[in-house]
Amino acid sequence: MAELGQFVLEVIKNLGMRKLILILFITVTFIAFLKQRLKKHRSYDGLDPVEESYQKDENGLYPWEADTDDSPQRIPKDAKKYIHNAGPKRGRWS
Numbered sequence: 001m002a003e004l005g006q007f008v009l010e011v012i013k014n015l016g017m018r019k020l021i022l023i024l025f026i027t028v029t030f031i032a033f034l035k036q037r038l039k040k041h042r043s044y045d046g047l048d049p050v051e052e053s054y055q056k057d058e059n060g061l062y063p064w065e066a067d068t069d070d071s072p073q074r075i076p077k078d079a080k081k082y083i084h085n086a087g088p089k090r091g092r093w094s
Helices: 002-015 017-045
Strands: none
């Protein structure tokens, strides 16, 4: 054990304080990153699949698959026109 301590002290002397601090910082940051990534990965494993959350109807369709008629006849005549204003306004004077 004493030999290991002597070896560590010798490495510290040869590296210099700045390099040692940099190596420690990178190591601690990498360990924290891996820990967070593992925690996120484990949280995804606990999620229920779609088949357990929703039931199929008598036609074998999920609720969001049952009504897929998006024909123009379903749109009421007094419907408000959708205008996409969420993006950046490039080349406009307003």
